[in-house]
Structure formats: C-alpha cells, structure tokens
Ligand SMILES: Nc1ncnc2c1ncn2[C@@H]1O[C@H](COP(=O)(O)OP(=O)(O)OP(=O)(O)O)[C@@H](O)[C@H]1O
C-alpha cells in the first residue's frame with residue numbers, strides 16, 4: 006500500500022459513489038426493502054416473544070431487537086454480493102481498459118469498488134438503524150455501539166464484495182455471476198443466526214451456522230443491541246470480520262491483477 | 267532522435283489458435299501521424315492493445331519512448347493516451363465528471379485539471395452540455411468527449427482506434443481539426459487506425475497496411491500511390507471517329523515518353539502516366555495533326571483505395587459498412603443490457 010495507490014482508489018471510489026447517487030430507483034428500493042422486512046417480520050413474529058420458551062431461545066425480549074441485526078447484515082449481503090457486476094460491466098463497455106491504460110495502481114480498481122460497495126452498505130444500515138429506533142429498537146450500548154456495528158458491517162461488506170469481485174474475474178458475464186451468487190446468498194442467509202436463533206436449529210444446521218461468516222457479523226451486533234458491551238461476545242466476531250475483509254481484499258486484488266495481467 | 271514507437275517481431279496468438287498479429291516490425295517517429303489501415307479483423311486493435319500495455323504479446327518486443335511495454339508498463343502508460351474504439355465514457359457521469367475522473371487517473375493537480383478540462387470542453391464544443399449526463403449525448407458528442415479524455419494529460423503519443431467511425435462527415439472534419447491542431451501545438455505523435463482512406467491520405471505521414479496480422483506495406487501516402495504507377499488519364503474520342511484514325515492516334519500516344527501504359531476498354535482509352543496534368547497537353551499536341559477530335563478527358567490520381575485493393579484484394583468501402591455494422595451491434599448490445 007502506498008499513497009498513490011490510495012489516491013487512485015479514491016478516484017475509482019468517487020466514480021462508484023457518483024454513479025450510485027444517480028440511481029434513484031436503487032436508492033429508494035434499498036431503503037424500502039429493509040423497512041418492509043422490519044415492519045413485516047417484526048409484526049408477524051411478535052407472537053413468538055410472547056411465548057416465554059421461544060423468547061428464551063431468541064435471547065431477547067422483543068423479536069425486533071433480535072431481528073434488526075439480521076436485517077442489517079442481510080441488506081449488506083444483498084448489496085454486496087453483486088459487487089462484481091460493475092467490473093464485468095466495465096470490461097464490456099471498454100471502461101476497464103480505459104482505466105488500465107492509465108498509470109494507476111491495479112489494486113486501486115477492486116479496492117475502490119469495494120469501498121464504494123461498503124459505503125453503500127453503511128448508508129443503508131444507518132437508515133435501518135434510524136427506522137429501527139423509531140420502532141423502539143435501541144442499542145443497549147448507546148450510539149457508540151451503533152458505530153461499532155457500522156464498522157462490522159463495513160468489514161463484512163468488504164469481504165462479501167471481495168468474493169463477488171474475485172468470481173467476476175473468472176466468470177466474465179453477468180448471467181453466470183448472478184446465477185452463482187443467487188445460489189449462495191439464500192442458503193448463507195438461512196444457515197446463519199440472522200433470522201432464526203441457533204438454539205432452534207437441528208444440530209447439523211447449527212454447526213454450519215456457527216462457522217458461517219454471516220453469524221460472526223450478526224452476533225456482535227446483536228450483543229451490542231440486546232446486552233451491551235459484553236466484550237467476549239463482541240471481540241470474536243470483530244476479529245473474524247477483520248480477517249474476512251483482509252483476506253478477501255488480498256484475494257480479489259490478486260485475482261484482478263492476474264485477470265488483467 | 268530515436269523513434270517513439272519501436273516494434274520488433276511483435277506477435278499475438280489468442281488461446282484457441284487465432285494469430286491476430288503475426289511478427290510485425292515497424293517504427294513511428296516523434297511528431298508524425300501514423301496510420302494503420304486494414305480490413306476487419308486484420309489485427310489493428312490487437313496491435314494497439316499490446317502497445318498500450320492492455321494485452322500481453324505472445325512474443326516479440328516493443329518500446330514506447332524508450333520504455334519496454336512489458337517491463338516498464340507504468341512508464342509507458344504515463345507517456346501515452348488511448349482512445350479505444352469502444353466509446354468508453356461513463357454514461358452515468360456528466361461530461362465534466364468523466365474528464366475529472368480522467369484527470370485523477372493521470373494525477374493532474376486539481377487546479378491544472380480544472381483549467382485543462384474547461385479548455386478541452388471548449389475545444390471539442392461540449393461546453394454547454396458539460397454538466398449534463400453523458401446518457402443524453404449523441405454518438406458524436408460521446409466520441410468528442412472520449413477524445414478529449416485522451417488528450418487531457420497531453421500525452422506524447424496518442425493512440426486513436428477508429429476515432430471517426432460512424433460519425434457524419436462534418437463531425438469527422440471537426441475532430442480532425444481539433445486533433446491536428448493539438449498535435450501541432452504540442453508536437454504530439456498520433457497513432458491511428460481508420461477505415462476512411464481519404465482521412466488516412468490527408469492526415470498521415472506514414473501508412474501501414476495490415477492484413478491478417480501481417481504488415482503488407484509501409485510508406486508515405488504519396489509513395490504508396492506512386493508505387494501504383496502514377497496517374498490515370500481517361501480519353502474518349504468524339505463519335506464518328508474512324509477505326510483507322512483511332513488506331514493511328516493510339517499508336518502515337520503509346521510512343522510518348524510520358525506514357526507508361528495505355529489500354530483501351532470499350533470506347534474509353536486509359537493512359538497511365540507518372541504526371542497526368544502534364545501529359546494531357548502533350549497528348550493533344552500529338553493527336554492534333556491526325557485530325558481526330560476528343561469528346562472528353564479526365565485525369566484521376568490513383569486513390570489509396572486502388573493501393574489498398576492491390577495489397578489486400580478488397581475494397582475498403584465495403585469494410586466501412588462492415589465496421590459500421592459491428593460498431594452498431596456493439597452499442598446495441600450495450601443498450602439492451604443497461
Ligand atoms: N480476446 C480475443 N480472443 C480471441 N480472438 C480475438 C480476441 N480479440 C481479437 N481476436 C481476434 O483477433 C483478430 C484481430 O482482431 P482485431 O480486433 O485486432 O482486428 P481489427 O483490425 O481491429 O478489426 P476491426 O477493424 O474490426 O476493428 C480477429 O480475428 C479477432 O477475432
């Protein structure tokens with residue numbers, strides 16, 4: 006990493022953010038979608054937490070408290086898994102070659118794109134946080150915990166978009182990337198503690214959910230909301246997410262360099 | 267001064283077995299306009315992509331401004347500008363934003379960038395639309411923006427791949443006026459490919475004709491045409507000229523020193539000569555005593571098209587249509603997907 010590379014990555018990032026700010030429908034949808042999830046799921050499932058047995062499994066007094074981190078991660082997941090599409094798109098329009106003909110660091114391209122996707126995820130989570138607050142979900146830790154949750158989301162988004170970008174350098178068409186990522190997303194979602202508590206899962210699923218990176222992102226955020234600064238439940242997820250992001254940054258920039266080399 | 271582009275035995279074989287560029291060697295000198303001419307699939311874009319470090323050669327070497335394209339790609343990149351045949355501008359950004367991005371990629375200081383962007387937008391006539399999204403631009407406007415982006419960092423060497431394909435004549439002229447103006451004020455070297463022979467003829471100092479990955483010939487447009495054997499004078503005798511009179515006239519014309527070849531097709535006589543303008547009066551003096559009258563005479567310089575046909579066995583006019591069709595197909599594909 007050097008200064009020039011960060012400057013280059015900044016310009017790639019700048020472009021991603023400009024492009025995003027022009028896509029009105031996408032912005033509106035990315036707000037509406039989590040709202041619908043929160044309101045719908047929250048209402049549907051309140052019955053659950055009235056049942057003391059279920060409430061114990063969930064580990065929270067209100068299903069919304071339990072659900073909010075799940076929705077946050079789910080939005081970040083959906084926003085990031087198709088991150089690779091933008092590279093495929095740039096390849097097809099010739100814009101990628103235009104960037105590559107300039108004396109910019111090769112690593113800057115995937116890095117700038119990942120940063121763009123992560124910022125988008127962070128913005129979405131801020132919106133979700135505000136809506137959840139209006140629905141009565143408060144962080145037990147206060148606002149500082151929300152900031153830490155944002156950090157976790159950003160790391161998670163870097164990791165997932167890194168997977169997507171790496172795949173995009175191999176698959177080279179939207180269709181195949183969509184197919185693969187769609188195939189991965191929902192199972193990843195349901196085989197985690199994002200929507201259902203692990204305690205309610207059969208043991209084989211519980212095993213998968215334990216190692217699913219998604220669970221490692223959900224657990225610390227859920228702890229911050231429901232319990233507060235319980236560091237031994239937070240630190241593990243934070244470290245796993247930091248490693249996930251770091252590894253995927255390295256893998257995707259290597260993949261990218263190789264594919265344009 | 268060493269050549270700014272020095273290519274030695276450059277070859278590109280794609281996986282699957284297509285040899286797009288086959289052992290080409292040539293040089294481009296600083297300050298000149300160098301044209302690459304060839305049918306669809308000849309290997310023009312592949313050559314440019316190797317020289318712009320976007321594609322790794324299978325074998326051979328090339329240096330740009332003394333830098334090795336394989337070992338010193340970043341140095342090469344800072345010397346060159348590249349305008350691809352793909353119209354690679356970002357539709358979601360405004361024209362000005364596209365240029366600001368480009369300035370960022372070439373590490374221009376912000377103040378300098380602002381000034382140059384304003385100057386270039388003016389130059390390519392996009393000032394009024396600079397803050398509209400590129401989505402709303404016409405094809406010609408996009409191309410002008412793309413070219414402006416290629417000029418922004420004032421490269422010593424500018425690669426233009428089919429810069430005017432699909433544009434109307436007026437826009438083509440304007441673009442060439444901008445580009446040659448800049449070329450003269452900054453002493454820039456231009457490496458271009460085009461399907462329009464007239465353009466190559468007027469603009470280029472040297473032309474390489476490439477076909478199936480092989481360079482068939484490189485020379486100045488003048489020499490290329492001279493090689494073909496000179497001008498063509500076409501003569502038509504007045505009706506009522508007798509067979510004997512005509513035969514006699516032809517015989518005396520053929521004996522002239524200035525005439526290198528004579529051929530009769532139908533009622534037209536084709537005279538090949540190094541200098542058509544001077545030959546016409548001489549021919550008239552020769553046939554005047556023979557009492558034959560001439561109905562019409564035309565002098566035609568051999569076009570680059572004649573040279574092109576001789577070298578590749580194809581007419582470039584058809585190529586323009588092909589290339590146009592493939593360009594439209596490309597753009598259509600993009601629109602459908604977006
Ligand atoms: N990525 C690729 N993989 C395989 N073959 C390729 C690839 N790119 C180009 N080719 C082939 O290499 C040959 C030369 O292509 P190139 O694009 O250089 O031609 P060109 O002279 O620029 O043609 P045009 O006038 O149509 O732009 C063609 O036969 C083309 O099909």
Ligand SMILES: [Mg+2]
Pocket residue numbers: 310311312351427
């Ligand atoms: Mg081409």
